[in-house]
Amino acid sequence: MEHVSELVDWSRAQFALTALYHWIFVPLTLGLSFIIAIMETVYVKTNDEWWKKTTQFWMTLFAINFALGLATGIIMEFEFGTNWSNYSWIVGDIFGAPLAIEGIMAFFLESTFFAIMFFGWNKVSKKTHLLSTWLVAIGSNLSALWILIANGWMQHPVGMVFNPESARNEMVDFWAVVLNPNAYSKFLHTISSGYVLASLFVIAVSSWYLLRGREIKFAKRSIIVAASFGMITSLYMLASGDESAHQVALKQPMKLAAMEGIYRGEERQGLVAAGILNPAKTIGDDKLDTFLVKVEIPYVLSVLGYHSLDAFVPGVNDIVYGNEKHNVMSVSQKMVIGKEAVTALGQYKIAQKANDEIAKQEALKRFEASEKYLGYGYLKDPKEAVPDMPLVFYSFHTMVGLGSFFIFIFFMILYNSMTGDILKQKWLLLLGVLSLPLGYVAQEAGWIVAEAGRQPWAIQDMLPVSMATSNIAAGNVMITFWMFAFIFTALLIAEVSIMTKQIKIGPEGH
Amino acid sequence: MRLGKKLWLIIFLKLFILFAVVKLLFFPNFLDEKFKTEKEKSAYIMDSLTTSK
Structure with missing residues (x-):
């Protein structure tokens, strides 16, 4: 038991480390791609070379982030196969479709047009270049869509049946998986948070220039685009967060509690x-x-x-x-039904080995009657169904508090930019710079709410994390945990130092 | 070194470390290593799901 608990803890810690580091790079890509596309659209409309220079500077910072973040997500797939083999096998058919579509459609769309966007300034027409920039933005956001459809399924599994013959969930309704309301609310909330982070990034860099009295024209223009984009998208983020919380209330009441x-x-x-x-x-x-x-x-x-x-x-x-008055079934009751499902699976396995078709059908019927609570059959104590309350509570309130603060920042910066007073408001510019790390804190807090709040489930109500891991040594996972901690920290240091150097050079030296 | 070259170097170095070192040496596919057929893998998972840990 101790081995299992240690293995689960290290496997979870490694996955959390990978996901949290990966998420440092992704939201900036999602949002900055659209800000660049907006700036380039203004350039193509006005023919003003200043806008071209502005676009190219932000594109350079986008390229740095893209290069450093590239393939950091693939490590999670390595971990699925090694640390989470039970989970990967059980969900394989469901994850396969969205992730394959993500790879074929979105990633290739994003990568192909990225080359034109970055290297094609003098090789293709202005309009073709602009189209490429927009397609990079759309492609990177489409990548996020398919990943979040897969994640949404883990939060609220739909569109599949569990086949005891193959021990896998098999997709029976592709559209139920794709149109899962949990996935959509999560997708919209996640991408809009990326837009907010990218707006904070542009505001922070521009505020830094304004505080130092350099690149004034460039910084003022950038800050207006970013504050406008940030204002609209942060209000949308608020609305999508409301829908996301509504979905949590309906499908994951323990997480909401x-x-x-x-x-x-x-x-x-x-x-x-x-x-x-x-x-x-x-x-x-x-x-x-x-x-x-x-x-x-x-x-x-x-x-x-x-x-x-x-x-x-x-x-x-x-x-x-449980609460009889409000028709809430207790975890103990669900555990009883879950254990029936586990027993029925065991009987199916025995019947399968004996090649006894009648016994197989009977076991299958028993399993289907109780499979809704299959995961509860693996819990030892009803209290195991409760996630880490302080972690989820404080992460959620950090995210919401900072999200509200960002709306205030966007409004103040936009207002002062429109009235022409932005240079006089040193405190606001300083707040603009300081808001960037807070943006990253809010991003990570959001994912902690989503994933730690789902515990103990790898797949909601179906598979607890304790049943999802591979039977490997906890020490191996611990070693690779520290290896990733080193690799990711090196990448982060590289990102910050290259980015800082490029910002110090500025758009004029570009 | 120019920025573009530096970024390409980081990308290739990173891809080499991730795929040639990390994946090959530290992240074998657990089920592929233990079993040859899909049937064997299914049977193993069924055993896991029906045996208490």
């Missing part, structure tokens, strides 16, 4: 805008207060989560121990 720190659910549930969790509070304890201090907005969570003022929002204790 952890995000909001709810132990005992209520009708007309308020939204905790900010708070400090009581560290002494434990699952099942109804005596201690959940928060040491909190700011709560009444009724809002019921409205946002379930679009009804009177809606009941279940808490951790309701989900773990």
Whole structure:
């Protein structure tokens, strides 16, 4: 048991490390590609060489980020095959389709036109070049779509049946997988957060120039584009976040309870805008207060989560121990049904070996009646169904708090740029520079909410992480964890130093 | 060194490290290494799913 727990912890830590580092590079690519396309469109429309120079400078920074981030995601596929072989086998057919489409369509679209965008300035017409730039932006965002369809399926598996003959989930409805509402809300929220980060990046670099009194014309133009783009996309991010939370409320109520720190659910549930969790509070304890201090907005969570003022929002204790009044089944009940599914699978296996068709059909019928809660059959204790509450709660509130702060920053910078006062507002420019690292913090916090909030599941309700790993030595995973930590840190240092050097050179020296 | 050359160097170095070193030496496919046929892999996964850890 100890070996399994250590193996799962190291495998999860390695995957988290890879995903979090990979996500340093991706959102900037998603957003900066569109900002560049907008700038180049202005150049083609106005024929103003200044806009060409501006576009080319941001394109150079985009290329640095693209080159350093390239292939960092492929490591996750290595990890699937080595550390998570049970998981990869079980989901193989579902992941295969979106990831293959991603590789063939989006990646090639992105890469082909990237070459024209970067090397084709004097080789193709202005309009062809502009089209290539837009296609790079669309291609990189389409890549994200297919990846997030795969991720959305893990959060809310649809469109498949589990075949005990092959021990795999087999896709029976491609469109149910592609049009999974969880995937779409996640995709829209994720790409819009990338647009916000890229806007913060352009604002931070431009603010730095303005504070140093250099590249004034260039920085003022860039900052207006970035603040406008950031203002629109951050409002959209807010709306898509609302839809994303609605999907979580419907499909992953435990995650929502952890995000909001709810132990005992209520009708007309308020939204905790900010708070400090009581560290002494434990699952099942109804005596201690959940928060040491909190700011709560009444009724809002019921409205946002379930679009009804009177809606009941279940808490951790309701989900773990059940709530008859509100028809919430306890984890213990689900565990009983899950164990029936596991037993039925075992009987199917025996019947398969004995070549007994009648017994196979009977076992299959029993399995199908209980497979909805298959994953619960592997839990040893109902409390295992609860994710790390403080991690999810604080990550969620960090993300939301920073997202709201970015809307304020975009508004203030846009307003002062339009009135021509931006150079006088040194404090705002300084805030513009400091907002960039906060943008990355918000990005990573978002993924921690999505993935740590799903625990203990690798696939929601179907496969816990403890059953998803390969039977390998935990020490091997630990060694490769530190190897990746070194490689990724080296890449990050390279990214920051090359990027900083290029920014110091500036658009004039480009 | 010019920026373009530096980026190409980083890309090739990174791809070499990831595919020729990391993938080959540290990340074999667990199921491919242990089993030859799809049937054997299915049977192994079924055993995993029906045997408590």
